[in-house]
Each structure stands twice: as C-alpha cells, then as structure tokens.
Amino acid sequence: xxxxxxxxxxxxxGPGVGAYDNLDQKMRDAxxxxxxxxxxxxxxxxxxxxxxxxxxxxxxDPTYLIDDDGRVAxxxxxxxxxxxxxxxxxxxxxxxRGVVRSGRDRTPHFLPAMTMGWRALRRGLPQSLIDIETxxxxxxxxxxxxxxxxxVLAPITQRATPLPAPVKLALAIGAAATLLxxxxxxxxxxxxxx
Numbered sequence: 001x002x003x004x005x006x007x008x009x010x011x012x013x014g015p016g017v018g019a020y021d022n023l024d025q026k027m028r029d030a031x032x033x034x035x036x037x038x039x040x041x042x043x044x045x046x047x048x049x050x051x052x053x054x055x056x057x058x059x060x061d062p063t064y065l066i067d068d069d070g071r072v073a074x075x076x077x078x079x080x081x082x083x084x085x086x087x088x089x090x091x092x093x094x095x096x097r098g099v100v101r102s103g104r105d106r107t108p109h110f111l112p113a114m115t116m117g118w119r120a121l122r123r124g125l126p127q128s129l130i131d132i133e134t135x136x137x138x139x140x141x142x143x144x145x146x147x148x149x150x151x152v153l154a155p156i157t158q159r160a161t162p163l164p165a166p167v168k169l170a171l172a173i174g175a176a177a178t179l180l181x182x183x184x185x186x187x188x189x190x191x192x193x194x
Contacts, residue, residue: 001088003041007033008053011060012131014124023048061113068096073103080109082162111146114139115157118147 007030013019020026027045034043046052056064065074065087074087083105090100121128121143132140146153156163156171163171 005034005039005041005043006052006056007043007045008050009046010124011120012124012128014127016125017123020048065091065100067091067098073098074100075104077104077106078109078113080105080107080112081158081160083107083109085161111153111157114142114146115150115153116147117143 007026010017010019010029017029020029023045026048030043030045033039050058056062059077061079063076063079063084064072065076065084067073073091074084076084076087087101087105091098094100121132121140129140132143146157
C-alpha cells in the first residue's frame, strides 16, 4: 500500500502566503509542507492550473483509495482517518479489489478540521480568517478554539482508528450532560430578560 499526497494550491492565501505565481514557488512550499507537517509519504505537486485537482473534483481535502486494478474503490470527501482506516481494512479483506463501504463517504468531518485547521489558517492571516468567517460564521474562531483545546480534543478527533461504540456512546452522553445545563441556562436567561 502506498500513500501519495497531491499538493494542489495554497489552502488559505493571505498577505504572507499568496496564491502561487510559478511552479518553483509551489515546489518549495510543498517541501516545507512535507517537512513542517512531518509527512512520511510521497508528496507530488499539481501544476499551476490545478489539472489533477480538477480531475478529482476540486474539493478541499478529499481522499481516494485506489484498488489494485487502478480504479477508485473508495472516496472520502473530507479526509477522515478513522473512516479511511475502515475502508482500507475493507479493501484488504477483499484482496485489494473492488468498491468498499458503498464507495464513498460525503460526511463533512468538522471536528478533525476544527482541531488542526488553525495551523493552515494562521499562515494566511488576516485574510484567511476573514474569508472563512465570511463563508461560515464562527468556523475560523472555532478552528482557533479547537486548536487551543488540541491536547484535550486530539485523542478523539485525530484518531487513526474508529472509537469503539461504547466510548462513542459515553462521549455523547457526557457532551449532552455538559451542554444541556448550559443550554437551559442560556435559554432560561434569554426568556427572563424579556
């Protein structure tokens, strides 16, 4: 099995990290990305027009699992390691050929992005934050907060393998037990102020 990372474009351009003007600049950034993020596998660089990116759907962070016959066995719209892990296991179980797990996952896995996304946004400040907040109010600030809470959240959001079902249930109950009193307080306060 081989992993290949396709370096497509500047994720969040801003004053310090603009869009690429030439391929040499893009190649240097790809080398920095590989080094700074400690990527252990091959990183290839798409051309300036983003030809490979366009062919594979032009999405921000997809993963394609290709089988031994060179066909797409699984498509993860927004890369999520535990989901990809299950797809890889499924492909290995069927002799590395054919479609696995219905062939796709289109779930926007926000929590992993919220835990680690700030690092990419930080490079393009302030424009990157303005852009992402305009696209989805609260997402940039959420990424900043998620990154600050990284030591607590990462064991859950950055896992390589899925959480066991009892752990997921316990976390959901814990989150509900925490959020419900806060919601009651916030909404109760809102109605008292009227």
